[in-house]
Amino acid sequence: MEPTVKDAPEANRYEIRDGEQLLGHADYQRRGDTVVFTHTEVDQDSGRTGLGSTLVRAALDDVRARGEHVVPQCSFVRGYIEKHDEYADLVA
Numbered sequence: 001m002e003p004t005v006k007d008a009p010e011a012n013r014y015e016i017r018d019g020e021q022l023l024g025h026a027d028y029q030r031r032g033d034t035v036v037f038t039h040t041e042v043d044q045d046s047g048r049t050g051l052g053s054t055l056v057r058a059a060l061d062d063v064r065a066r067g068e069h070v071v072p073q074c075s076f077v078r079g080y081i082e083k084h085d086e087y088a089d090l091v092a
Helices: 051-065 073-082 085-090
Strands: 002-010 013-018 021-031 034-042 069-072
Touching: 002 051, 013 051, 021 051, 034 051, 034 073, 051 069, 051 073, 051 085, 069 073, 073 085
Parallel strands: 034 069
Antiparallel strands: 002 013, 013 021, 021 034
């Protein structure tokens, strides 16, 4: 099964799951139309690679679709944006 990423606003994070199994999350704080990413964590023991990138890409795509911006306080999100110029315009 392919992992899915969904916003979990009640927990202030985006989650990546395989069915019901939580594989990782990207925590955030909303400030108006800005999403401040504070921490990203993925299950290193799942035997899967690229989970963090899949999670952050989907989260950033969702932020873009909502017409919002990001503040990448989390080093993983910041690094992802630095490596993928197509998301640089999202940075507040």
